[in-house]
Amino acid sequence: MDKRKLILVSNDDGIDAKGLQSLIRIAKQFGDVFVVAPERGQSGMSHSISLTTPLRVRYLEKSDELTICAVPGTPVDCVKLAINQLLPRRPDLMLSGINHGSNSAVSVIYSGTMGAAIESSLYGINSIGFSVLDHSPNADFSLVEKYGPQLVAKVLEEGLPNQVSLNVNFPIIEDSEYKGYKFCKQTSGVWNEDFEKRTDPHGRDYYWLTGSFLNAELENEDSDEWALANNYASIVPIKIDFTEYKTLEKIKNWKI
Amino acid sequence: MDKRKLILVSNDDGIDAKGLQSLIRIAKQFGDVFVVAPERGQSGMSHSISLTTPLRVRYLEKSDELTICAVPGTPVDCVKLAINQLLPRRPDLMLSGINHGSNSAVSVIYSGTMGAAIESSLYGINSIGFSVLDHSPNADFSLVEKYGPQLVAKVLEEGLPNQVSLNVNFPIIEDSEYKGYKFCKQTSGVWNEDFEKRTDPHGRDYYWLTGSFLNAELENEDSDEWALANNYASIVPIKIDFTEYKTLEKIKNWKI
Numbered sequence: 001m002d003k004r005k006l007i008l009v010s011n012d013d014g015i016d017a018k019g020l021q022s023l024i025r026i027a028k029q030f031g032d033v034f035v036v037a038p039e040r041g042q043s044g045m046s047h048s049i050s051l052t053t054p055l056r057v058r059y060l061e062k063s064d065e066l067t068i069c070a071v072p073g074t075p076v077d078c079v080k081l082a083i084n085q086l087l088p089r090r091p092d093l094m095l096s097g098i099n100h101g102s103n104s105a106v107s108v109i110y111s112g113t114m115g116a117a118i119e120s121s122l123y124g125i126n127s128i129g130f131s132v133l134d135h136s137p138n139a140d141f142s143l144v145e146k147y148g149p150q151l152v153a154k155v156l157e158e159g160l161p162n163q164v165s166l167n168v169n170f171p172i173i174e175d176s177e178y179k180g181y182k183f184c185k186q187t188s189g190v191w192n193e194d195f196e197k198r199t200d201p202h203g204r205d206y207y208w209l210t211g212s213f214l215n216a217e218l219e220n221e222d223s224d225e226w227a228l229a230n231n232y233a234s235i236v237p238i239k240i241d242f243t244e245y246k247t248l249e250k251i252k253n254w255k256i
Numbered sequence: 257m258d259k260r261k262l263i264l265v266s267n268d269d270g271i272d273a274k275g276l277q278s279l280i281r282i283a284k285q286f287g288d289v290f291v292v293a294p295e296r297g298q299s300g301m302s303h304s305i306s307l308t309t310p311l312r313v314r315y316l317e318k319s320d321e322l323t324i325c326a327v328p329g330t331p332v333d334c335v336k337l338a339i340n341q342l343l344p345r346r347p348d349l350m351l352s353g354i355n356h357g358s359n360s361a362v363s364v365i366y367s368g369t370m371g372a373a374i375e376s377s378l379y380g381i382n383s384i385g386f387s388v389l390d391h392s393p394n395a396d397f398s399l400v401e402k403y404g405p406q407l408v409a410k411v412l413e414e415g416l417p418n419q420v421s422l423n424v425n426f427p428i429i430e431d432s433e434y435k436g437y438k439f440c441k442q443t444s445g446v447w448n449e450d451f452e453k454r455t456d457p458h459g460r461d462y463y464w465l466t467g468s469f470l471n472a473e474l475e476n477e478d479s480d481e482w483a484l485a486n487n488y489a490s491i492v493p494i495k496i497d498f499t500e501y502k503t504l505e506k507i508k509n510w511k512i
Contacts, residue, residue, distance in 0.1 A: 046332075047302035047365045054454070054462040076302075076366075081463060084449040106378065108498050109303045110332075118498075122362065122446045154512050164503050183508045185499040190378045193340040198310070206310040207337060237503040242364050242374075242494035243441040247420050251493060252439045256410050 005031030005156065008091040008120065010078045012042040012099065012112025015060070015070040019098035022141040023130065026148050027095055028066070030156060034091070035068040036082040038075060038112075043101070043135075045074045045112035047119070055081055075116035083123055093156060094120035094127035098144050101135030104169045104224040104234060105187035105213060114167055118240055121165035126155055128166045133228060143170050143178060147233065151181065160237070167236040171228045182232035187223035188216040261287030261412065264347040264376065266334045268298040268355065268368025271316070271326040275354035278397035279386065282404050283351055284322070286412060290347070291324040292338040294331060294368075299357070299391075301330045301368035303375070311337055331372035339379055349412060350376035350383035354400050357391030360425045360480040360490060361443035361469060370423055374496055377421035382411055384422045389484060399426050399434060403489065407437065416493070423492040427484045438488035443479035444472040 007027040011020045015037045027033045039058070050073045061068040069086065071078050079094070099113040108114045117129035130148060132139050151168065160166070167186075171178075193211040200206060217223050224234035263283040267276045271293040283289045295314070306329045317324040325342070327334050335350070355369040364370045373385035386404060388395050407424065416422070423442075427434075449467040456462060473479050480490035 041308070044305040044307040045302075046304040046371070048304045048368075049300040049302075049366055049465060051300040051465065052297070054464050055451075056460065056462050077465070080449045080465065081451060085451050085453070085463065106496065109374070109496055110305055112304075115302070118365070124446075150512050154510055158507075158510065161500070161503050161506075164500050167498070181512050183504055183510075185501070185504065186497055188497070190380075193336045195311075195337060195341050197341070204312065206312050207341065208310050209305060209307065209333070209336065235507075236498070237500045237507060238498035239500035239503070240362065240365055240498065241442055241444070242423070242492070242496065244417070244420050244493045244495035245441070247417050247493040247495070248439055248441065250417075251414075251491075254410055254414065254439075256406050256437050 005092040006089055007031055007033050008082055008087065008094040009033055009035045010037050010075055010116040011097050012038065012045060012075045012116065014038050014041045017100060018137060019100050019139065019141055022145050023095055023098050026145060026152060029149055030152060032064060033066050034082065034087055036071060036078040036086060038078060039070045039072045042074050042112040044110050045115065046110050047076055047115040048074045050074060050077050057086065075112040076119045079116045079119040091125055094125050096127065097130035098141050099131035100137065100139045101131065102133045102169055103129065103131040103167060104228055105189055106191065108167055108186060108238065117165045121163050122240065124162055126160045128152065128155060128168055130168050132170045132172060134172045140172060143175065164237050164239050167238050168233060169224060169228055170233045171231055173231055177231050179231045181235055182227040184224040184227050184234045184236050185222050186236050187225040189214050261348040262345055263287055263289050264338055264343065264350040265289055265291045266293050266331055266372040267353050268294065268301060268331045268372065270294050270297045273356065274393060275356050275395065275397055278401050279351055279354050282401060282408060285405055286408060288320060289322050290338065290343055292334040292342060293326060294334060295326045295328045298330055298368040300366050301371065302366050303332055303371040304330045306330060306333050313342065331368040332375045335372045335375040347381055350381050352383065353386035354397050355387035356393065356395045357387065358389045358425055359385065359387040359423060360484055361445055362447065364423055364442060364494065373421045377419050378496065380418055382416045384408065384411060384424055386424050388426045388428060390428045396428060399431065402431065420493050420495050423494050424489060425480060425484055426489045427487055429487055433487050435487045437491055438483040440480040440483050440490045440492050441478050442492050443481040445470050
């Protein structure tokens, strides 16, 4: 008898996020679901790990078909703890999100949602991070709920190369405008920060981080930003090797 | 008259770390130094940013030659705030560290020190992250203080390609054993976590994150782990494009 598939689910918006509920509904269509998500919102936590605080586990639900627990740590903590301690068996797939807000372009490096997906891929577990371009608590996840399952099915069927995960972003548009998936590269560019300086009631200055993305390849139809601006959902396959090989060849000749 | 060079310095071990003092001594040899470092240790904070808390700035020193300030945020927060608000002019170079502990191989993705260096490179500012393979507060930074300046001088002279930074790790060995710099790729592999489960005095379980690195290319002389194990300081040029182009070509044909 075939064992039922096991899907690990996490996110960075925390255990109470609406997007997590949507993703659980998607995951349930493919097998048993095991959710390990942060107790609190962890947006912008990137690939951070808890080195100085211990982790506890709070179970909200516990059955063969669906287990849900919360961990007072980062998304990557959740994945590490799930894979190494909590899961009853090695998962067939890891799903992260659905993130409230875009993780396209360079945002992938700041994202806790993608941190969790990437961490899973490092363990050799296929993973997909889903995001929508609306960071409000009540963001509309209906497009992902409708079109996400066919991508999940494909990844379960075909698999992904070792240590590769998918960064998937959905535009916020009507279903009738939606043009389908587009495979893309990560758009080049940088967040242009525009800190807001304020003074507190006690006369002390403080700064709020804000900013906007400067797209360095606006016209590139292969980029994820272009896809999203043109009513596609973007899929960027990603892998963590920071090495810049072209530069490596060049600077190897430095006399130092 | 040539303007003096301006060097931005940050780290992830916090404003009081011994390694930061070593790096300031190195930076001073090349021009004016502006330090923006976290108030507290931020090891393992990766590329995280503060989205829900404002940032304040505490000046410890303030002159044309040397400014030192502390920010209650992450290393990436420090760099963003420095570049966008605090620095008197665009810096010629950014130095991060010296980190107490290795940032070789996949550790680069968890590292706050490299988060700060990478963030600078995203703004087009050449950057170098320095680390030593000893995470104790009293780690010995004398090798970096001796051999770091020649690398800094070379980067100031030659420059680095746009958005490329250097991840530099030093072994903990005697000067007589040191073999010099070696240009490397990021070693493939994964941290194998081995959580330690304990029970608190109130009977509740908790977990401590611990683990060891599983090297997937032990014999590869081009890898940074090999260099460090063989008494070289490793230099890995890095750039943030997570796109896995090989896979992109392959999955473009998926019918979804």
